[in-house]
Amino acid sequence: MARVLVTRPLDEARQTAVALERYGHQPLVDPMLEIVFRADPLPAGPFDVLIVTSGNALAALRHRSELDGLAAIPLVAVGKRTGAAARALGFAEVETLGRDVAGLVAHVTAAWREPKRALYLAGADRSSDLPAELAVLGHRVTLVEIYEAHQAARFQPQTQAALAAGAVDVVLHYSARTADAFIACAGGRAGVAGLDVRHLCLSRKVAEVMREGGAAKVAFAAQPEEDALLALI
Structure with a gap:
């Protein structure tokens, strides 16, 4: 032990x-880190896919009125646990891509043949610029900082x-x-x-x-x- x-x-x-x-x-x-959820309204879209790279983003969605509408959108998650959390929230179509953002980008590069409109729910502090990386591939990503982390x-x-x-x-x-x-x-x-x-x-x-x-x-x-x-x- x-x-x-x-x-x-x-x-x-x-x-x-x-x-x-x-x-x-x-x-x-x-x-x-203490996770603090933000209350700013989410953009209406439409979006082809929802991207989350942390379970904290899903936790921030749990009590939002927008959850029901978003749950109908295909969701891409980084990490098995994040994908499981999305399914528990009611997302029906969940794909887990890679173990980190680099793995997600590699999969998207190979698999997304047509430009997509993505809503990316993330924290205020991030270690990579996912919207920029996907924009190079022709995808349009709307970033919403749905939570922040205080040390x-x-x-x-x-x-x-x-x-x-x-x-x-x-x-x-x-x-x-x-x-x-x-x-x-x-x-x-x-x-x-x-x-x-x-x-x-x-x-x-x-x-x-x-x-x-x-x-x-x-x-x-x-x-x-x-x-x-x-x-x-």
Whole structure:
């Protein structure tokens, strides 16, 4: 059994905690990002396809009046879990393309023969410019920033106590932003270096952030998927 600190946003962290308990581990949840939904109205369209690259975008749709109309549009998701969340929300036609945005673009390049009008629901902070990449291929993408993520300023008291007592074996990092927030909450390089924990990261990029932030025991998943990340524990 490992004592595992989960740093991803709360809704997703709760799902991860359930998976960890299933594997016999002890989870501690302390989100390094708080997801805040925006209330701006969505454009009317019409659209040929809806694109989501994060489950947070779907969570932001959950209580919107526009959900019923959008659920009739074919949806393209990045990641198996995001695709499953879309189906649970009532989307009937869901296609999961790749494990990241690069995988989605590669699939679109090969499979979308005609120009499409796409509605892309995303966060305010993004690591890639998906609309620009698809525009080069002749597709017209309308971007709507449906949520924003605020970095945590400090650890929760129970997390601070657990880290100080050496009661955390593993920290899971899912993005560069959550890794940055963790480093800041730990007090910077010196604070991170003083923690005797393993830092397991969803990607090489996230692992590089943790190494630069002072972490010594760092590994990253073979694929940017949670199953591959949890397998490292």
